[in-house]
Amino acid sequence: MIPATHRQIRLVARPTGYPKGEDFQTVESPVPEPGPGEFLVRVVYLSLDPYMRGRMSDARSYVPPVALGDVMEGGTVGEVMRSNHPGFDVGDVVEGRLGWQEYAVSSGKGVRKIDASMAPISTALGVLGMPGLTAYFGLLEVGQPKAGETVVVSAASGAVGGLVGQIAKLRGCRAVGLAGSDAKVRYITDELGYDAGINYRTVPDLDAALRAACPGGIDVYFDNVGGRITEAVSRHVNMFARFAVCGLISQYNLTEPEHAPRNERFVLVNRVRIQGFLVFDFAARYKEGLAQLAEWLRQGHLRYREDIVDGLDRAPGALTDLLHGRNFGKMLVRVGPEPAAARGPGGAARSVPRGRS
């Protein structure tokens, strides 16, 4: 049964600092009718990602911001409910950027079909989606790790970071992760196979901890956070180290830019290469990346964790939690029930109820 109306969450103000509830508005709107060549999707999962903070701001970036009054942008997985499109049938499970809403009409542009028999459908927003591709191409193409090298990863328990360490291990590297709680550090070392982990929030001396965890120095730094952690890592690099700059989450909500890193001398004397990247830079190779990630997942080489909240109305609070580091794994909102055909065995076991670790 398709209802007459559905809920949408729109951006109504540009936040200063961390986003607040008042920056969003929930609106009840008519469920749209698909026109010729279009189809209607019921959203099942909405992905929450740190880049969303950038879309809320009108500071110059690599894409324009969400306009005030528009539905918030976001990746989703959903079920096709009506279709006038020859390539999409009712019952297909799809992934696409359909936004913070319960229903959406699509022309098919940027939407892909998901094989629900291969893995839980939520993985199309995690290990088999944008975060997986970011980890894969960012580490292998930008970081260029070689067997025997030491790879350090910040936000190491997260959607991207959790995978980077595992891929580094598959490449024969030593993997060291930084994370913001003891439970996260235990998770990366005990479950993901990181060789060492550091709780950067409680460690008394971050330099001493990096020195102990990386006795041979640091060859690759996969940077998810920027700021003081990056500055500390830079003091322990080897000659010709590579920094794959993926994200700067420690900076996204600052009202004043932080003064870091200050020690550029490390770049010169060690001939370090610092390269930023966006996952879209590798769009022409997504198929290859997804095939390799799916193969590793099938072989049991990749583990992942999801942090799922129920109900679209919880999306704004959950985004703020993510930006504060209160998520533990890939942050998702379950907007509606999974299609019956997608509820495979073991589906529920992969996610851990919030607040438990």
Ligand SMILES: NC(=O)c1ccc[n+]([C@@H]2O[C@H](COP(=O)([O-])OP(=O)(O)OC[C@H]3O[C@@H](n4cnc5c(N)ncnc54)[C@H](OP(=O)(O)O)[C@@H]3O)[C@@H](O)[C@H]2O)c1
């Ligand atoms: N370049 C690209 O194309 C691309 C694509 C996807 C993601 N990214 C970037 O990759 C990074 C990770 O994204 P994700 O989706 O995997 O998120 P995530 O790691 O699942 O969640 C974000 C994590 O960042 C950490 N964090 C938050 N505030 C922090 C602070 N002030 N200092 C240090 N760490 C902080 C928290 O972990 P702790 O508790 O461990 O601190 C939090 O759990 C983000 O910077 C994101 O923007 C970039």
